[in-house]
Every structure is written in structure tokens, then in C-alpha cells.
Amino acid sequence: MDESFQIKCKEAIIQGNIDQAEALAKKALEETKEINSVINSFSAAIRHTGRLFEDGEFFLPELMRSAEAMKAAMAILTPALSTEQGKSQSLGKVVIGTIENDIHDIGKTLVASMLEAEGFEVYDLGADVAIEKFIEKALEVEAQIICISALLTTTMTGQKRLIDRLIERNLRERFKVLIGGAPVSKDWCEEIGADGTAENAISAVKLAKKVVGATEG
Ligand code: B12
Known part of the structure; x- marks a missing residue:
């Protein structure tokens, strides 16, 4: 995963920018990036907002906006997991x-x-x-x-x-x-x-x- 993509994911989540988060998730799919690494980039970003919240740099409305952006990106990425893995038997x-x-x-x-x-x-x-x-x-x-x-x-x-x-x-x-x-x-x-x-x-x-x-x- 290239560093500039990770930085963009982080920015989108910290800013609570839903459009940007969705666009990045779609771009990742189009460019067939490895889904788990993309999810990891977004996950690292949302955890960072938790630290900002803990340190008093972020308030609840901001945390909620970040969570919405995170959920929007996940809604695009998680359905792609099953096609990537392509498993069918029930474990x-x-x-x-x-x-x-x-x-x-x-x-x-x-x-x-x-x-x-x-x-x-x-x-x-x-x-x-x-x-x-x-x-x-x-x-x-x-x-x-x-x-x-x-x-x-x-x-x-x-x-x-x-x-x-x-x-x-x-x-x-x-x-x-x-x-x-x-x-x-x-x-x-x-x-x-x-x-x-x-x-x-x-x-x-x-x-x-x-x-x-x-x-x-
Ligand atoms: C996003 C977020 C929110 C969003 C939640 C949106 C949503 N729909 O989920 C919103 C803004 C609504 C929110 C609300 C609150 N939050 Co909050 N939130 C977070 C934040 C920033 C990220 C959580 C997250 O999504 N992480 C990303 C995912 C991918 O990681 P994950 O959840 O850890 O899950 C991974 C693993 O843990 C594991 N896993 C998870 N579940 C399971 C289950 C099994 C079986 C297994 C094996 C593995 C596993 O796999 C997952 C995927 O990799 C955390 C900070 C943090 N460090 O966690 C604070 C945090 C959890 N929140 C916190 C607080 C205090 C609150 C509020 C009480 C704030 C308030 N004053 O109202 C409320 C709680 C309301 C309630 N009753 O639940 C504190 C908790 C502190 C504490 N010690 O309890 C944290 C730690 C922030 C902080 N540092 O202060 N929050």
C-alpha cells in the first residue's frame, strides 16, 4: 500500500469526509489494491481519531463524523472481501x-x-x-x-x-x-x-x- 494512499485515507477519516472516504474505497477496488491492507489503513485512521478524542482534541460530533466516513468506506470494501477470497464451503x-x-x-x-x-x-x-x-x-x-x-x-x-x-x-x-x-x-x-x-x-x-x-x- 503506497504511503500517499494511506495518508489520504487518514485525512478522509479525520476530517469525517464521507465523499472522500467513499471515493478512496472505490479507487482501491478499481485499482485492485489488497482489500485487507486498505481496511487496515482506514482502521488505523479511525483509531487515531480515538486518541484525538481521548486527548481532548476531538469532541463527540467530530468522532461521530469520522465514524460515519469509516462506515461508508467499509460498506464499499467489505462486500469485496468475499469475492477476493472466493470461499463457499460452510465451516x-x-x-x-x-x-x-x-x-x-x-x-x-x-x-x-x-x-x-x-x-x-x-x-x-x-x-x-x-x-x-x-x-x-x-x-x-x-x-x-x-x-x-x-x-x-x-x-x-x-x-x-x-x-x-x-x-x-x-x-x-x-x-x-x-x-x-x-x-x-x-x-x-x-x-x-x-x-x-x-x-x-x-x-x-x-x-x-x-x-x-x-x-x-
Ligand atoms: C468510532 C468510535 C465511536 C463511534 C462508534 C460508531 C460505530 N457505529 O461503531 C461513536 C462516535 C458513535 C462512539 C461513541 C462512543 N464512544 Co467511541 N470510539 C470510537 C473509536 C474512535 C474507534 C472504534 C473503531 O471503530 N475502531 C476500528 C475497528 C476496526 O477496530 P475495533 O473496533 O477495535 O475492532 C477490531 C478488533 O478489536 C477486533 N474485534 C472487534 N470485535 C471483536 C469480536 C471478536 C469476537 C473478536 C475475536 C475480535 C473482535 O477485530 C476488529 C477488526 O479488526 C474508539 C477508539 C479505539 N481505539 O477503539 C472510541 C472509543 C472506544 N470510544 C470511547 C467512548 C468513551 C465512547 C462514548 C462513551 C463517548 C460518549 N461520551 O458518548 C460513546 C459510547 C456510546 C455507547 N454506549 O456505546 C472510548 C472508550 C473508553 C473506555 N475506556 O471505555 C474510546 C476508546 C475512545 C477513547 N480513547 O476515549 N465511538
Whole structure:
């Protein structure tokens, strides 16, 4: 990925320029750039806006505009993932969502798209999803994996509550539970007894394949 393209992606996201973000995403497809590297450029840019927000250089309306530009670019790029990978066999069923009280859905949607592109049957419940809804959907579709995203330190406790609820309902052995999102660490994963975590969508796919035994990984 050339540096000037990365800089343009960063500018489009920081400025919250939806037209520019869409134009860059379309250009990347036309020029058949490697989709994952393009997504990585946009992801680095949106994380940078998070730091600006944390440092008080960005306020919520600006963060929201940046997120809109990011979502616009992702809406163009993620459908292209499946054509790039060209997979068709089903590796298993995954129920995925962002935990209750948390509306961050960009990373979760990326993970869902990559899982689908790699051959999983994905049921994306969206954001702010109640714990029982994850469980009921997983039972209904007979999923092998439940993926829970959380971006806030206050909402990641919901990942634990979901696992505790599975234990209470005698369902823990029935599903592999994968967790993720910026505040999630390996320590947290171990502490709450999840089956794994990954820091980006590519590693999330590797992990999902591993837990269903689709790779020796
Ligand atoms: C964009 C954004 C928003 C957007 C969200 C838009 C949307 N539809 O998603 C908006 C502006 C709406 C928003 C709102 C808020 N936000 Co915000 N936001 C962000 C920001 C800048 C980027 C998040 C993002 O999209 N990252 C890009 C994606 C690609 O990365 P990702 O989400 O981490 O996902 C990747 C991995 O984590 C992993 N992954 C993700 N999920 C899963 C799941 C599984 C199973 C696996 C295996 C892997 C995995 O793979 C993904 C793809 O590579 C972050 C900063 C940051 N560093 O994360 C702050 C951040 C998360 N927000 C923050 C805050 C405080 C808020 C608000 C509370 C602000 C407010 N005062 O209202 C609200 C929350 C409202 C709510 N109830 O949810 C804080 C959280 C601080 C904390 N310690 O909890 C952060 C860290 C910013 C900061 N530095 O202060 N936010």
C-alpha cells in the first residue's frame, strides 16, 4: 500500500469526509489494491481519531463524523472481501454481536464480514445486543461459536455475564465463546473463561477456524 494512499485515507477519516472516504474505497477496488491492507489503513485512521478524542482534541460530533466516513468506506470494501477470497464451503455457524449498552459496531461488522468471506455462516445481531438474545439465537441456529464484541471498559463486563449465563443454563459446553474489541486482553479472556480473543479480524478468522477444528493452528 503506497504511503500517499494511506495518508489520504487518514485525512478522509479525520476530517469525517464521507465523499472522500467513499471515493478512496472505490479507487482501491478499481485499482485492485489488497482489500485487507486498505481496511487496515482506514482502521488505523479511525483509531487515531480515538486518541484525538481521548486527548481532548476531538469532541463527540467530530468522532461521530469520522465514524460515519469509516462506515461508508467499509460498506464499499467489505462486500469485496468475499469475492477476493472466493470461499463457499460452510465451516460452521457463528452468532456475532456487540454486547448490550455498546453501540460500537465497526470492528464487529468487519469480523463478521471476514468470517463470512472465509466460509462461516454468520448471524450478525448488530450492536447493543441483550445477553439472552445472543443465547437464544445461538440455540435457534445451532451455532458452534458465539462472538461478542465490546469497545467500552464499562460494557466488556457483559462478556463475562454472557458466559456466566451460559454456565447457569448448563449451555457452556455447547458453544465456543470468542471475545474481542479494543479493551479486551488475553488476561480478561482467561479471567472470564472465554475460548479465545483476537486483536483484529484476520486473527479472529484464524481463531474461529481453530476452535471448530478447521485448521491445525
Ligand atoms: C468510532 C468510535 C465511536 C463511534 C462508534 C460508531 C460505530 N457505529 O461503531 C461513536 C462516535 C458513535 C462512539 C461513541 C462512543 N464512544 Co467511541 N470510539 C470510537 C473509536 C474512535 C474507534 C472504534 C473503531 O471503530 N475502531 C476500528 C475497528 C476496526 O477496530 P475495533 O473496533 O477495535 O475492532 C477490531 C478488533 O478489536 C477486533 N474485534 C472487534 N470485535 C471483536 C469480536 C471478536 C469476537 C473478536 C475475536 C475480535 C473482535 O477485530 C476488529 C477488526 O479488526 C474508539 C477508539 C479505539 N481505539 O477503539 C472510541 C472509543 C472506544 N470510544 C470511547 C467512548 C468513551 C465512547 C462514548 C462513551 C463517548 C460518549 N461520551 O458518548 C460513546 C459510547 C456510546 C455507547 N454506549 O456505546 C472510548 C472508550 C473508553 C473506555 N475506556 O471505555 C474510546 C476508546 C475512545 C477513547 N480513547 O476515549 N465511538
